[in-house]
């Protein structure tokens with residue numbers, strides 16, 4: 001006997017294993033569905049909970065149980081309630097089959113989070129959601145080219161990638177997010193960009209820190225622009241142009257490009273591999289007193305310990321071209337110390353630089369405003385389209401790709417805008433320049449090989465001559481002509 005005349009409903013909940021870890025629990029779904037039923041005065045007589053299955057297979061026990069249960073006349077079920085269409089079905093055909101099945105039983109399928117009206121608009125909206133669920137399913141399994149194409153054009157990278165894991169983004173889409181391997185990949189790019197280590201050396205260091213990879217895979221990582229946020233057009237659907245990804249890039253485009261140039265040999269590395277001995281920062285930088293060739297270096301064994309020497313490989317027979325590492329480095333430090341950094345000329349330069357900087361950043365402000373405006377315009381266009389699809393004035397097939405395209409444009413512009421937000425503080429930069437120039441000796445002493453060599457190259461890219469006693473240069477380096485007091489006569493021509 002009935003306790004009331006309320007219509008009866010069953011609830012169907014499903015959660016994928018992936019979502020369980022994200023807190024999309026069955027309990028939550030059930031609660032939402034029950035609240036939905038209560039508001040509409042429906043009696044929930046049974047809840048079907050699909051536990052732990054991916055939803056990919058057509059033969060899901062709870063779904064079958066539910067079908068069986070609602071088809072029994074005595075149960076008198078009028079509604080099936082689910083949270084969202086993609087919770088019920090991951091496959092358009094399966095969805096249609098269920099809808100047809102329920103329709104025959106005169107049972108309506110209700111979605112808590114979707115438009116339930118049985119109007120043409122409601123139907124369209126449901127159908128659209130079904131297509132979206134289908135689309136996601138295709139993407140997840142990388143089954144169809146169409147799915148991949150859509151994901152690519154909307155900036156979603158959907159293949160497995162070292163340093164990232166899949167998670168569901170706030171829009172319910174599968175997306176890559178940095179994982180615990182990300183830090184190794186960032187470090188790998190940074191080390192490569194120094195231009196002084198080989199891929200093998202960098203990989204060895206990362207492995208020592210716990211990274212798991214092998215040379216070919218690491219080489220592919222270093223070439224993969226997805227790490228700097230650009231999805232390559234591997235399918236030829238965007239005129240070969242990359243699309244800006246919506247995921248978080250691990251490295252900047254600048255860093256990525258730099259590493260590409262180094263790997264491809266376009267950019268001369270600071271030092272070729274043979275120079276990469278941190279024990280000899282002046283190697284290939286100071287020229288032989290006799291022939292003017294760059295000096296090289298080596299260790300030679302003494303009775304008690306090893307001694308480092310800079311020497312000329314050509315003039316090995318001349319003992320004066322062989323000098324103890326500690327001696328030459330001391331001479332170089334003395335040289336650095338002798339550079340009369342002229343703070344007046346730094347101050348003079350400062351006002352000019354700051355003026356130019358301000359002028360340039362004014363442009364940036366205008367660009368920022370323009371970007372802001374065009375993002376707002378695109379957002380409006382997007383909501384107009386979504387509404388048009390919802391009310392049925394545009395078909396989902398026509399509207400869907402267009403919406404994705406606009407979304408991609410918005411994220412592209414947002415990324416540009418975010419880049420522009422990082423305008424450096426010019427006063428801080430100058431404070432650092434002053435500190436740097438006034439502490440060259442200290443900085444060189446404490447620096448690692450990379451910074452040492454950069455500092456040396458900054459002062460004179462051509463290297464120094466060494467006459468056996470002091471360091472000389474042929475033409476006055478720019479650095480010295482800009483930052484050092486002109487009253488001091490460094491080295492006259494010749495060397």
Ligand SMILES: [Zn+2]
Nearest residue numbers: 288291312315
């Ligand atoms: Zn020589």
